[in-house]
Amino acid sequence: xxxxxxxxxxxxxxxxxxxxxxxxxxxxxxxxxxxxxxxxxxxxxxxxxxxxxxxxxxxxxxxxxxxxxxxxxxxxxxxxxxxxxxxxxxxxxxxxxxxxxxxxxxxxxxxxxxxxxxxxxxxxxxxxxxxxxxxxxxxxxxxxxxxxxxxxxxxxxxxxxxxxxxxxxxxxxxxxxxxxxxxxxxxxxxxxxxxxxxxxxxxxxxxxxxxxxxxxxxxxxxxxxxxxxxxxxxxxxxxxxxxxxxxxxxxxxxxxxxxxxxxxxxxxxxxxxxxxxxxx
Ligand SMILES: Nc1ncnc2c1ncn2[C@@H]1O[C@H](COP(=O)(O)OP(=O)(O)O)[C@@H](O)[C@H]1O
Ligand SMILES: [Mg+2]
Numbered sequence: 001x002x003x004x005x006x007x008x009x010x011x012x013x014x015x016x017x018x019x020x021x022x023x024x025x026x027x028x029x030x031x032x033x034x035x036x037x038x039x040x041x042x043x044x045x046x047x048x049x050x051x052x053x054x055x056x057x058x059x060x061x062x063x064x065x066x067x068x069x070x071x072x073x074x075x076x077x078x079x080x081x082x083x084x085x086x087x088x089x090x091x092x093x094x095x096x097x098x099x100x101x102x103x104x105x106x107x108x109x110x111x112x113x114x115x116x117x118x119x120x121x122x123x124x125x126x127x128x129x130x131x132x133x134x135x136x137x138x139x140x141x142x143x144x145x146x147x148x149x150x151x152x153x154x155x156x157x158x159x160x161x162x163x164x165x166x167x168x169x170x171x172x173x174x175x176x177x178x179x180x181x182x183x184x185x186x187x188x189x190x191x192x193x194x195x196x197x198x199x200x201x202x203x204x205x206x207x208x209x210x211x212x213x214x215x216x217x218x219x220x221x222x223x224x225x226x227x228x229x230x231x232x233x234x235x236x237x238x239x240x241x242x243x244x245x246x247x248x249x250x251x252x253x254x255x256x257x258x259x260x261x262x263x264x265x266x267x268x269x270x271x272x273x274x275x276x277x278x279x280x
Contacts, residue, residue, distance in 0.1 A: 027070075031044070032066055041233055165182070176210070224241065
């Protein structure tokens with residue numbers, strides 16, 4: 001494919017020098033060993049530019065969640081470092097301007113309605129519900145749930161619960177949205193709809209997204225850059241910029257460009273799996 005290149009990471013070559021801004025987050029030679037002795041990451045380096053939509057792709061157990069959690073400050077590194085070159089850092093070592101996390105499970109409070117579930121991050125910041133209401137309703141509208149503010153999680157489908165979870169992640173207007181296989185448990189049609197929702201939100205808000213998936217098709221549909229991870233221990237195997245002039249929509253799913261992107265990504269993933277086998 002002409003405009004899909006496989007480059008060794010970090011991939012900065014496509015960014016013109018004059019347009020190059022300071023990256024949002026840099027993982028530098030990050031290693032993580034759990035107390036069990038499992039080495040989940042070894043020497044993982046990744047530079048994320050503001051506004052990118054990156055998919056982190058790799059086989060199960062390769063360290064995708066570990067990498068995401070470390071970026072979110074939910075786990076510490078054993079060695080290496082995480083830098084936020086364009087952000088002011090708070091006392092917890094995290095950037096101001098906020099990071100939001102969407103997990104595979106929507107993790108809603110069953111005893112609270114949709115509005116109160118989405119309110120949670122603002123409540124934790126001491127914002128009153130009255131002051132938050134407008135913001136909550138606006139974010140519910142962006143995920144198509146404005147009519148479900150009073151509904152309880154048990155009344156919602158799997159896809160709607162995930163939309164609530166995304167609304168809760170967006171209500172604080174984060175700079176960085178981390179999504180850990182958010183749609184893996186959903187049926188294909190719902191997943192495709194939510195893929196389109198996330199793409200629309202990304203375009204509308206200019207947010208930076210790091211999206212973990214083990215689906216080649218999902219990563220090639222969503223991202224403008226795919227980072228393929230190698231397993232045991234996890235690190236970057238391939239860094240694939242995906243540039244297309246086509247709108248990512250139903251038409252794109254059946255286009256030759258998409259097919260070729262899937263093939264390129266798939267080949268890199270197979271390479272990552274084989275390389276990990278050879279290391280053993
Ligand atoms: N809290 C933990 N304690 C010990 N081992 C862990 C822990 N979390 C993950 N691991 C191990 O680290 C490796 C990477 O896990 P993970 O990051 O969850 O992979 P992925 O998200 O790519 O499936 C796996 O071998 C997993 O069993
Ligand atoms: Mg995982």
